[in-house]
Amino acid sequence: MSDNQVQRGWEERVICPEKGSRVVHYILRDSTANSLLVVVGIERSFNHMFYTVTEDYLRVFGSTAAVNARTAWKARKYVVEFLISITSGGGSLFANSNQQQIEATTPHQQHPMAITDGGAEHIEVLCQDSGMRGCWFRCKVLNSSQRRLKVQYCDINDCDGSAKLEEWVPAARVAAPDKFGARCGGRLTVRPSPNSEYSSDNNFRVGAAVDSWWSDGWWEGFLIGCDMDAPNNLQVYFPGEDRFATVDKKHVRASRDWVDSRWVDIETKPNIISLINSYRNPMPKITLNPLPGTSAPGNSNFTAAREY
16 A cells, blocks of 8 residues: 555544543554544643643654744644544654664663463553653554554553554653653553562552552552551552552552563662652642551651542
């Protein structure tokens, strides 16, 4: 099929429907099965959405005076107008770009995971898009090519809710560095599903790297304390989105990185409260309750049982 016969379209996908915290993705597709996340919408305050262009779009199509890294829209209609403008001409999404820029690796290069014959390997895919940074989604591999994997999300439905969402994802994209430098450099955004031995740990300490199940995925975070009135409720900080949450202990697991075909422990950050306060400066300092048997980082009585 010649490039001028390739058609383009776009899809609106609600990632998080919760009022006050809505996240919407706008995905560009072509008739050769290429896809690209181009716009992310985030609800910054109740009923007020904020839309930004993704880095992947800028890598493929480049910046212009009208659309660049500083572009932001406050109304959906402007996003729709933009999407119509880039789909009306047709053509392969990557016809005039170096797709390897999207799937490039760092100097510490890892090889894509080997996919078993017949596919159906269970993996996790890391999202680093605004509004969902640091969330690992559970997936099943349906097919693979040299640079990409076709996956089916285990916990996310497609836009009409009739089936599980399926899409192609890079097989060897390197994850962006985390703000505290705790994660392993060169780790990829795809990894095997953790073995059962890595799925839980009953001896969490303040500063431990954990994954918390919330909003259909495992979110990378750090343990910062517990609810004194309910010891099974753990207080977790999600650095990717600079959010705090109280999570039931049964929905928390030890967090590790998959590097060079093995699981690597993440160093505990006993000074996590100081790190968070330093990052959030000049925002107000936080003080939270410690886990039993640990020194107190503050004196507040925290009793919330939801994301805040």
